[in-house]
Amino acid sequence: MKPSASEYIEIESFGQGVQFKNPVSDHTVKIYVLGEKLFRVIFVPEEGLQLDKTWLTAPGMEDIPAAGRERLDVSSFAKTAFTVKDNNENFSIETTGLKAVVSKNNGLFSWYEYSRKTQEWTMLAKDRNTQAYNWDRKLGSGIQHYMERSPNEAFYGFGEKTGMLNKKGEKLQMRNLDAMGYDPLKTDPLYKHVPFFMVKNPDHVYGMFYDNTSTCSFDMGKELDQYHGLFRSFQAEGGELDYYFIGGEALSDITKTFSWLTGKTFFGPKWSLGYSGSTMTYTDADNAQEQLQQFLDDCRRYDIPCDSFQLSSGYTSIGDKRYVFNWNKEKFPDPQKLVESFKEAGIRFSANIKPAMLIDHPKYQEAKEKELFLKNKETNEEEIVQFWDEKGAYLDFTNPSTQQWWKSQVTEQLLSIGITSTWNDNNEFEAWHPSVIAHGFGNPLPLSLIRPVQPLLMMKASFEAQSEYHPGERPYVISRSGAPGMQRYAQTWTGDNYTSWESLKYNLRTGLGLSISGIYNIGHDVGGFAGQAPSRELFLRWIQQGIFHPRFTIHSWNEDKSVNVPWMYPDIIESVRFLMKERVRFIPYLYSLLYLASEKYEPLIKPTFFSFENDENTFKDTDSYMLGNDLLVYPVTEEGARSIKCYLPENDAGWYHFYTGEYYSPGSYEEPAPLDQPILFAQAGSVIPRNEGKITFDKMEENRTLHCFPAKKEQESTAVLFEDDGHSTSYKTESGHCKWKITMKSSDKEIQVTTGAEGEFPLPYRTITFAFPVGEKRKIFINDSLAEGPVVTLKEEELC
Numbered sequence: 001m002k003p004s005a006s007e008y009i010e011i012e013s014f015g016q017g018v019q020f021k022n023p024v025s026d027h028t029v030k031i032y033v034l035g036e037k038l039f040r041v042i043f044v045p046e047e048g049l050q051l052d053k054t055w056l057t058a059p060g061m062e063d064i065p066a067a068g069r070e071r072l073d074v075s076s077f078a079k080t081a082f083t084v085k086d087n088n089e090n091f092s093i094e095t096t097g098l099k100a101v102v103s104k105n106n107g108l109f110s111w112y113e114y115s116r117k118t119q120e121w122t123m124l125a126k127d128r129n130t131q132a133y134n135w136d137r138k139l140g141s142g143i144q145h146y147m148e149r150s151p152n153e154a155f156y157g158f159g160e161k162t163g164m165l166n167k168k169g170e171k172l173q174m175r176n177l178d179a180m181g182y183d184p185l186k187t188d189p190l191y192k193h194v195p196f197f198m199v200k201n202p203d204h205v206y207g208m209f210y211d212n213t214s215t216c217s218f219d220m221g222k223e224l225d226q227y228h229g230l231f232r233s234f235q236a237e238g239g240e241l242d243y244y245f246i247g248g249e250a251l252s253d254i255t256k257t258f259s260w261l262t263g264k265t266f267f268g269p270k271w272s273l274g275y276s277g278s279t280m281t282y283t284d285a286d287n288a289q290e291q292l293q294q295f296l297d298d299c300r301r302y303d304i305p306c307d308s309f310q311l312s313s314g315y316t317s318i319g320d321k322r323y324v325f326n327w328n329k330e331k332f333p334d335p336q337k338l339v340e341s342f343k344e345a346g347i348r349f350s351a352n353i354k355p356a357m358l359i360d361h362p363k364y365q366e367a368k369e370k371e372l373f374l375k376n377k378e379t380n381e382e383e384i385v386q387f388w389d390e391k392g393a394y395l396d397f398t399n400p401s402t403q404q405w406w407k408s409q410v411t412e413q414l415l416s417i418g419i420t421s422t423w424n425d426n427n428e429f430e431a432w433h434p435s436v437i438a439h440g441f442g443n444p445l446p447l448s449l450i451r452p453v454q455p456l457l458m459m460k461a462s463f464e465a466q467s468e469y470h471p472g473e474r475p476y477v478i479s480r481s482g483a484p485g486m487q488r489y490a491q492t493w494t495g496d497n498y499t500s501w502e503s504l505k506y507n508l509r510t511g512l513g514l515s516i517s518g519i520y521n522i523g524h525d526v527g528g529f530a531g532q533a534p535s536r537e538l539f540l541r542w543i544q545q546g547i548f549h550p551r552f553t554i555h556s557w558n559e560d561k562s563v564n565v566p567w568m569y570p571d572i573i574e575s576v577r578f579l580m581k582e583r584v585r586f587i588p589y590l591y592s593l594l595y596l597a598s599e600k601y602e603p604l605i606k607p608t609f610f611s612f613e614n615d616e617n618t619f620k621d622t623d624s625y626m627l628g629n630d631l632l633v634y635p636v637t638e639e640g641a642r643s644i645k646c647y648l649p650e651n652d653a654g655w656y657h658f659y660t661g662e663y664y665s666p667g668s669y670e671e672p673a674p675l676d677q678p679i680l681f682a683q684a685g686s687v688i689p690r691n692e693g694k695i696t697f698d699k700m701e702e703n704r705t706l707h708c709f710p711a712k713k714e715q716e717s718t719a720v721l722f723e724d725d726g727h728s729t730s731y732k733t734e735s736g737h738c739k740w741k742i743t744m745k746s747s748d749k750e751i752q753v754t755t756g757a758e759g760e761f762p763l764p765y766r767t768i769t770f771a772f773p774v775g776e777k778r779k780i781f782i783n784d785s786l787a788e789g790p791v792v793t794l795k796e797e798e799l800c
Helices: 251-262 280-284 288-302 335-344 364-369 400-413 453-469 501-515 536-546 570-600
Strands: 012-014 017-021 028-035 038-044 083-086 090-094 098-103 109-115 120-126 143-148 154-157 171-174 196-200 205-210 216-219 231-236 242-247 276-278 308-311 348-353 356-358 391-394 421-424 436-438 477-479 523-526 551-554 605-607 625-627 631-633 643-648 655-657 667-672 680-683 686-690 704-709 715-724 737-746 750-758 767-771 779-782 791-795
Touching: 017 090, 028 098, 038 098, 098 242, 120 143, 196 251, 205 251, 242 251, 280 288, 288 335, 308 421, 335 348, 356 364, 364 391, 400 453, 421 453, 453 477, 501 523, 501 536, 501 605, 523 536, 536 551, 536 570, 570 625, 570 686, 570 715, 680 686, 680 704, 686 715, 704 715, 779 791
Parallel strands: 276 308, 276 551, 308 348, 348 421, 421 477, 523 551, 704 767, 750 779
Antiparallel strands: 012 017, 017 028, 028 038, 038 242, 083 090, 090 098, 098 109, 109 120, 143 231, 154 196, 171 216, 196 205, 205 242, 216 231, 356 391, 605 625, 625 631, 631 680, 643 667, 655 680, 686 704, 715 737, 737 750, 767 791
16 A cells, blocks of 8 residues: 555755655656755656756856756756755745745645745745646646646746737747748747746746757647646656746846856857848859849948848759758859958858758768768668758767768868858758657667757857867857757847738747847848848838847848848938948947846847836837837837837836937827837936947948936936957957946936946047937036036046
8 A cells, every 4th residue: 555645755855955756656856956046846757867968058158068968967056055844744945035835745836935025925836736747647648747827927938939928828839840931920839949938927927947858838828627727738748847947026037047047148249240131042043153242242332331141052052952061163153252252341151051961962971871860760771851952861960970070061161261150040850750869979869859959059060160260269150940058159030031011010029039038149030031022111110120139130032033132122222221320330239238148148139028027018018129228119010100109118217219319208109200210219327339430331430429318317327338359259358358337327417427447458449429418408527527518529548
């Protein structure tokens, strides 16, 4: 006869937590305390873990070994004090901020947060009382975890998802697919696997991350069953039930913790923030090299600044198919000459590379003989799947030999001729047969357990190839597919969107969902990738919002063979040119934000409510978003609109229109929506660095203007301006960077601005200009010197 539950559970302490034998299964349940508000729960089967490594977590790290981290290794986390309390009915493990309570009757969890305000424990979440788990397989196959759901909860995160930001009532899949031309409201899944979400109700917030790389799904209230009450669920086809419970005072705290947990955002070169040209049409053309040369000439002719060009896969073609690492010398008779001509103009190439080889690829047999492909365990042969153009086989990046071969090909075919960067594309690894296995670094694994790991390892190999070829330089890698941790290596985008006003509107939300899920360096295909060419108005509106995203790329494969380029409509080129140059002017601000994302885990773009959680109005559906903590962007997403309603959130100091300098109190306003200028507001108290030097295609003059927007009342605020050479790893040294701290104090009578700098990097400019709103009448002091007007220029020696 089985012992009673209270006799059955025996709590055993270990270094960073406790464990017990689950009373209703053969699992050992381990509870780790990894921070004051960061716990982890993993159910370890008696026969051992299906997957004893993880590639998703890298707490505070820039990188992890290619073979992954030991799943049960928590040595990278700081030790946190905790208390265990035990009674007849349950036991609890708690820190000063978070508590897990486990029922001895059934092993179910309840989660509590300690409120400093009320000095009481408040319940955050709990397992559902009926069939919370699927250990007896009565709910079917796979991992299942059911928790109670409250009607007033909202759910955010989940990575790259279409539709609204709040996923209440939705069912969401994590299954990487090549979803070209997706519906921006309905299509699911897309390209990325991000099993993380946050919960908000009127009283508290928390987050959960399931470290599971199997195909999985979340049901956030779409399904109802009267036998179980209101619930939400996580289901996975395989792997472990291994989850992190993240507490915090605000949603922004949870995102930053999750970003830290999965690894540092790579600090890319400054040029990666510039306009990147791209189109499938040029490289598909028979005279591709001529057309690319014409793009370069047109940038100069129309005076459009450009920092990089993403070379689509047409350069690899043989006939009408694409063969990774092949150069079509008929289309590109002299690729090195092309690369050099672009480089002389200050434009770097990022070459498209794909992880599958078609069966008639010139190097297919070589790769097969070296056993570089994913295999079918039944036949011990490479798994043949449908890929773009033809059938082929996926390279297996859990094989060290594949990684070395890949790096050698990146080096020989691309880097050696001057190509700077790689664009890792079509890397969803769509091999679906259950018998497909990966090398697993010598421990063969079903691909179904680790599919999202493959794109992570692909981009890591590309990153390493670039680092090794250019030691001391910061690589720039792009990847379409991925999972938590991809921010360690790559910039990304929301894939092959469809040209429509609806895509403009809802791609914004898809990108914000990625950003609040810890993947900060993102953007969209401006103008739309698939479908017809955008109208003049749609194109302008898309550029207006695109210039405020970390990734700014105009890319297309239009059905009518037209090309989305800045000069596609000559009659609006002046408006387009202004917007393209505005992007350049904002790069000092964006670059400082990218630095803070890497060092402080701060998102570059985020929903408006992330900065104003106390203002319930900001949780209403809106097109607006924050760029950093200080700029509020209002995209125009409705055709024909020449004014829109803008809500300026409640804050202590008010707002300024960035371009007019007009002051606004918080509230709702009807604002003009011109076609040639974005709608942009700055928080009072903010300091926004810009480059206001002369900007042309051929030359960019470096200077810095600090646009100061002082509060109307007493307030003190700070801003950071980060400067370095923009490309090397020397920014980590004292001599390789300069970090300006600008402090602004305001009262009803005067404004005081002081500056100080850390680091010894020699600045590329010798003066800084301070610009205040034109109507500012208060006395202005800069480093204790009285300014003579609203625009003041100081020499470098006057700044410290």
